[in-house]
Amino acid sequence: MISDQEGVTTSHAMMMTPGVMKKHTVVFQDAYPMENKILIKNSRLFMLNMPSLIEKFFNMFLSYLDEQYKTMIKILPKGDYKALKAELGEDILPAEYGGKNGSVEDIKDFWKEEITKHADYLKKQPTYKTNESLRPGKPKTSSDLFGSCNIM
Numbered sequence: 001m002i003s004d005q006e007g008v009t010t011s012h013a014m015m016m017t018p019g020v021m022k023k024h025t026v027v028f029q030d031a032y033p034m035e036n037k038i039l040i041k042n043s044r045l046f047m048l049n050m051p052s053l054i055e056k057f058f059n060m061f062l063s064y065l066d067e068q069y070k071t072m073i074k075i076l077p078k079g080d081y082k083a084l085k086a087e088l089g090e091d092i093l094p095a096e097y098g099g100k101n102g103s104v105e106d107i108k109d110f111w112k113e114e115i116t117k118h119a120d121y122l123k124k125q126p127t128y129k130t131n132e133s134l135r136p137g138k139p140k141t142s143s144d145l146f147g148s149c150n151i152m
Contacts, residue, residue, distance in 0.1 A: 002084070002097070005050040013057045025064040040068050046084055047075045048097070 050058065055075060062070055076083055081098045093099025094107055101107070115122065 001044070002046045002048060004048045005054060006048070008051060008054050010053060013054050016057050016061070021061050021064060024061060029065055029069050037068075040072065043072050044087065045073045047073065048081070048084070049078050050075055 047058065058075070062073065074083060081093075085093060085098050088099075090099045090101075092101055094101050094104045096104050
């Protein structure tokens with residue numbers, strides 16, 4: 001996954017309260033189905049064009065993660081896409097990141113078209129639910145997952 005942080009400002013960083021960071025941590029490392037060590041080893045989140053202040057906030061988020069998840073995240077220096085090209089290849093990357101796969105705008109247009117083509121299928125997805133009564137153990141509440149984060 002590639003996350004371009006171009007345009008992220010201090011006001012965005014100020015939204016990352018300790019409680020919000022805790023929730024992001026739980027979602028990232030506990031909610032995603034990443035039990036498979038091979039999947040973890042081969043997964044990447046490339047963070048691009050991150051302003052230095054935002055990087056400081058992001059590093060606080062990283063400090064909450066288990067070590068295996070920290071290795072998935074690569075923060076690349078602003079405008080330096082060499083590591084991205086080396087790991088993913090030019091054929092898959094858009095031109096803005098040094099690749100040969102059209103522009104970001106072209107890729108966005110493609111996916112907008114795909115969403116339209118599969119609209120019926122996508123609209124049905126929220127109707128699928130788990131039967132929590134079948135889950136072993138005590139049901140978890142948001143407090144179990146996120147704790148309480150009251151800062152006075």
